[in-house]
Amino acid sequence: MAADLPAEFDVVILGTGLPESIVAAACSRIGQRVLHLDSRNYYGGNWASFTFSGLQSWIDEYKQREATTDEPVTNKEQILENEGIIPLNQRDRTIRNIETFSFSKSEDSNIVEEIGALSIKPELLNTNPTDGDQPLQESPAPEQPELQEPQSESVEHQETTSESDQIPGANIAPNSEGGSTTDAEPNAAKVCQTESRKSITYSDIVREGRRFNIDLVSKFLYSRGLLIDLLIKSNVSRYTEFKNVTRILTYHNGRIEQVPCSRADVFSSKQLSMIEKRTLMKFLTFCADYEQHPEEYQDYKDSAFLDFLQSKRLTPSLQHFVLCSIAMVSKNTNTVDGLKATQHFLRCLGRYGNTPFLFHMYGLGEIPQCFCRMSAVFGGIYCLHHSLQCLVIDEDSKQCKAVIDSSGKRISCNYVLVEDSYLSEVTCAQVQYRQISRAILITDCSVLKSESDQEISVLTVPSEDGRQNAVYMTELCSSTNTCMKNTYLVHLSCPSVKATAREDLEPVIQKLFTLDADGGE
Amino acid sequence: MQSHHTEHLYKILVIGDLGVGKTSIIKRYVHQNFSPHYRATIGVDFALKVLSWDSDTVVRLQLWDIAGQERFGNMTRVYYREAVGAFIVFDVSRPATFEAVTKWKEDLDSKLTLSNGLPVSTVLLANKCDQGKDGFRNNLTKMDQFCKEHGFVGWFETSAKENINIDEASKCLVKHIIASETDILQSVEPDVVKPQMNSSKIPSCSACLKF
Numbered sequence: 001m002a003a004d005l006p007a008e009f010d011v012v013i014l015g016t017g018l019p020e021s022i023v024a025a026a027c028s029r030i031g032q033r034v035l036h037l038d039s040r041n042y043y044g045g046n047w048a049s050f051t052f053s054g055l056q057s058w059i060d061e062y063k064q065r066e067a068t069t070d071e072p073v074t075n076k077e078q079i080l081e082n083e084g085i086i087p088l089n090q091r092d093r094t095i096r097n098i099e100t101f102s103f104s105k106s107e108d109s110n111i112v113e114e115i116g117a118l119s120i121k122p123e124l125l126n127t128n129p130t131d132g133d134q135p136l137q138e139s140p141a142p143e144q145p146e147l148q149e150p151q152s153e154s155v156e157h158q159e160t161t162s163e164s165d166q167i168p169g170a171n172i173a174p175n176s177e178g179g180s181t182t183d184a185e186p187n188a189a190k191v192c193q194t195e196s197r198k199s200i201t202y203s204d205i206v207r208e209g210r211r212f213n214i215d216l217v218s219k220f221l222y223s224r225g226l227l228i229d230l231l232i233k234s235n236v237s238r239y240t241e242f243k244n245v246t247r248i249l250t251y252h253n254g255r256i257e258q259v260p261c262s263r264a265d266v267f268s269s270k271q272l273s274m275i276e277k278r279t280l281m282k283f284l285t286f287c288a289d290y291e292q293h294p295e296e297y298q299d300y301k302d303s304a305f306l307d308f309l310q311s312k313r314l315t316p317s318l319q320h321f322v323l324c325s326i327a328m329v330s331k332n333t334n335t336v337d338g339l340k341a342t343q344h345f346l347r348c349l350g351r352y353g354n355t356p357f358l359f360h361m362y363g364l365g366e367i368p369q370c371f372c373r374m375s376a377v378f379g380g381i382y383c384l385h386h387s388l389q390c391l392v393i394d395e396d397s398k399q400c401k402a403v404i405d406s407s408g409k410r411i412s413c414n415y416v417l418v419e420d421s422y423l424s425e426v427t428c429a430q431v432q433y434r435q436i437s438r439a440i441l442i443t444d445c446s447v448l449k450s451e452s453d454q455e456i457s458v459l460t461v462p463s464e465d466g467r468q469n470a471v472y473m474t475e476l477c478s479s480t481n482t483c484m485k486n487t488y489l490v491h492l493s494c495p496s497v498k499a500t501a502r503e504d505l506e507p508v509i510q511k512l513f514t515l516d517a518d519g520g521e
Numbered sequence: 522m523q524s525h526h527t528e529h530l531y532k533i534l535v536i537g538d539l540g541v542g543k544t545s546i547i548k549r550y551v552h553q554n555f556s557p558h559y560r561a562t563i564g565v566d567f568a569l570k571v572l573s574w575d576s577d578t579v580v581r582l583q584l585w586d587i588a589g590q591e592r593f594g595n596m597t598r599v600y601y602r603e604a605v606g607a608f609i610v611f612d613v614s615r616p617a618t619f620e621a622v623t624k625w626k627e628d629l630d631s632k633l634t635l636s637n638g639l640p641v642s643t644v645l646l647a648n649k650c651d652q653g654k655d656g657f658r659n660n661l662t663k664m665d666q667f668c669k670e671h672g673f674v675g676w677f678e679t680s681a682k683e684n685i686n687i688d689e690a691s692k693c694l695v696k697h698i699i700a701s702e703t704d705i706l707q708s709v710e711p712d713v714v715k716p717q718m719n720s721s722k723i724p725s726c727s728a729c730l731k732f
């Protein structure tokens with residue numbers, strides 16, 4: 001089929017993550033002939049979202065890949081004398097140390113952990129209805145990996161912990177310092193509550209697996225910012241549907257509390273005293289246009305935001321709310337940056353709802369696809385499960401003038417954009433990577449109960465000793481179309497410090513969630 | 522008795538091989554025009570057709586074309602999301618495009634179901650019937666059987682060029698969508714935010730939400 005690909009494009013783009021997809025849409029929009037490829041058979045690369053069984057196939061595939069080595073394929077026939085090549089990776093090493101757990105009442109729950117041994121059938125990622133009629137035997141049938149976890153009831157939760165290299169090339173990587181854009185908050189969450197109410201069993205989850213849209217990377221958007229502006233300006237927003245995050249939570253004094261952030265919240269808050277309300281109102285009103293009142297913070301310009309908060313007589317609770325949950329900065333952040341962050345938060349309030357954040361329905365993984373759709377509508381040609389062997393470089397000009405695709409076909413082009421997990425370690429030797437630890441949990445009750453069971457919550461858990469970074473958690477309810485009824489999908493993340501994501505996140509998970517006793521911990 | 526005005530918005534997919542006339546059918550149906558000039562890559566994104574279904578029902582059809590992805594069948598999830606019906610189109614003068622129909626149908630059913638788990642209503646269109654269809658003639662008798670076997674709710678010989686049967690095919694599809702809808706809870710998700718140029722749709726008092 002790839003034989004029908006034209007032999008010439010203006011722009012060839014490899015990787016269908018968010019940055020690449022935005023560029024693809026932009027190039028098509030201005031009339032460039034775009035070829036957009038991904039080595040996977042799904043959109044989004046490491047920005048993808050999966051159904052429950054899709055995620056399991058993905059995990060299996062990753063485990064398998066970790067075990068194999070990369071053999072560079074290069075087709076020298078197509079290369080002329082004055083040309084050199086840059087070979088590309090045929091597999092992605094971005095994500096590491098994936099582990100899955102389940103917490104179950106029944107003894108056979110550890111079978112679930114064994115699924116990693118099975119082979120993958122990539123088609124399953126897209127489609128497969130996870131039907132409930134799986135055979136109740138244990139012998140893993142390699143042809144049907146997703147029928148394999150046979151135990152019937154019991155497993156309450158499934159957690160995937162993964163660790164990923166963040167890619168600086170894709171500069172929208174969660175890096176909140178950048179301010180502006182995607183300022184998605186890397187979020188995180190995990191849950192394990194079991195009070196044996198209408199308990200959700202593992203097989204329920206398998207049966208309803210299609211209701212899940214589990215993001216590999218979970219972020220949400222500020223309701224004002226470059227990404228939301230871009231969605232609107234480019235008209236890509238016609239494909240998007242968001243929900244406003246409904247609650248901002250924080251972990252304070254050993255428990256989870258809701259952070260009052262709008263005027264109305266502050267007034268109606270039960271946890272704040274009258275004096276605190278007044279102090280907070282006054283402070284936030286000042287932050288909304290702090291530049292107008294330089295005298296207020298002049299003396300603290302070079303000190304920490306926290307010192308400034310103290311100078312404004314904010315009580316310890318208020319300091320915590322502002323620092324951790326409104327500005328979402330660390331104790332060492334300086335005053336001006338803290339003020340900027342607070343102001344941005346306040347400016348985003350009320351645009352679409354009573355928190356500043358938007359979460360995309362069906363998961364973040366939809367957003368790259370929305371840009372791909374836009375590119376396709378303007379003529380972009382899409383080919384998944386199709387990669388490049390190498391880039392062809394003209395020795396004289398040092399420019400890339402063609403690529404060789406995975407079928408060995410030479411395609412000439414003026415520009416190439418490659419997501420950097422496709423580049424070899426040699427090529428990226430100069431690049432500094434940051435790692436993020438993530439956990440994903442499926443839970444059966446919210447970390448903080450409220451009247452509604454359809455809250456979308458964001459929670460910051462500051463590190464206890466203040467030396468590590470905070471852990472961010474997002475808890476999604478079923479109306480976001482990311483999980484089945486009566487469950488929550490929780491994403492947790494923090495910059496990696498320890499050797500594995502599990503070590504980084506397990507302490508927080510144990511603080512926030514009740515793991516079912518018989519399941520293990 | 523007062524008549525209750527109801528409005529339905531249905532997202533309909535238009536699927537099939539390259540060059541079978543998907544874009545032409547949408548343009549004919551929605552904009553009442555036809556162009557013989559072939560521009561493979563430029564489709565329409567989606568187009569809206571408003572039907573007065575009966576005295577108290579208005580049906581808005583949002584017809585989604587497939588774009589550059591179609592060559593390799595790699596459609597985005599955005600495309601399928603929340604669709605309730607589909608046309609699968611082939612070109613009567615090119616038998617290979619008919620052979621692809623089953624592949625398109627299977628692909629559709631694997632990627633899209635109604636909330637009750639059933640496949641969406643799909644109508645098969647034998648397009649370009651204004652052209653010689655010698656290759657296809659013989660099959661006409663077998664078409665009803667084919668539709669039954671592959672789960673199409675009906676089929677029509679159409680021509681975007683001569684405007685043949687497109688309205689009829691659409692009526693057939695809408696009829697089936699409405700019929701299957703009675704068993705689906707029509708749940709419109711509340712509080713969905715659709716960012717737009719000048720919308721600052723504020724649910725309650727804006728001053729209370731701001732600072």
Ligand SMILES: Nc1nc2c(ncn2[C@@H]2O[C@H](COP(=O)(O)OP(=O)(O)O)[C@@H](O)[C@H]2O)c(=O)[nH]1
Nearest residue numbers: 539540541542543544545557559649680681682
């Ligand atoms: N004779 C005839 N030509 C048609 C008909 N429908 C489309 N075409 C032509 O077939 C070509 C492909 O049509 P287009 O709508 O672009 O196909 P698409 O790739 O499926 O969107 C164009 O040249 C159209 O003019 C039809 O009903 N009769």
Ligand SMILES: [Mg+2]
Nearest residue numbers: 543544563564
């Ligand atoms: Mg077309």
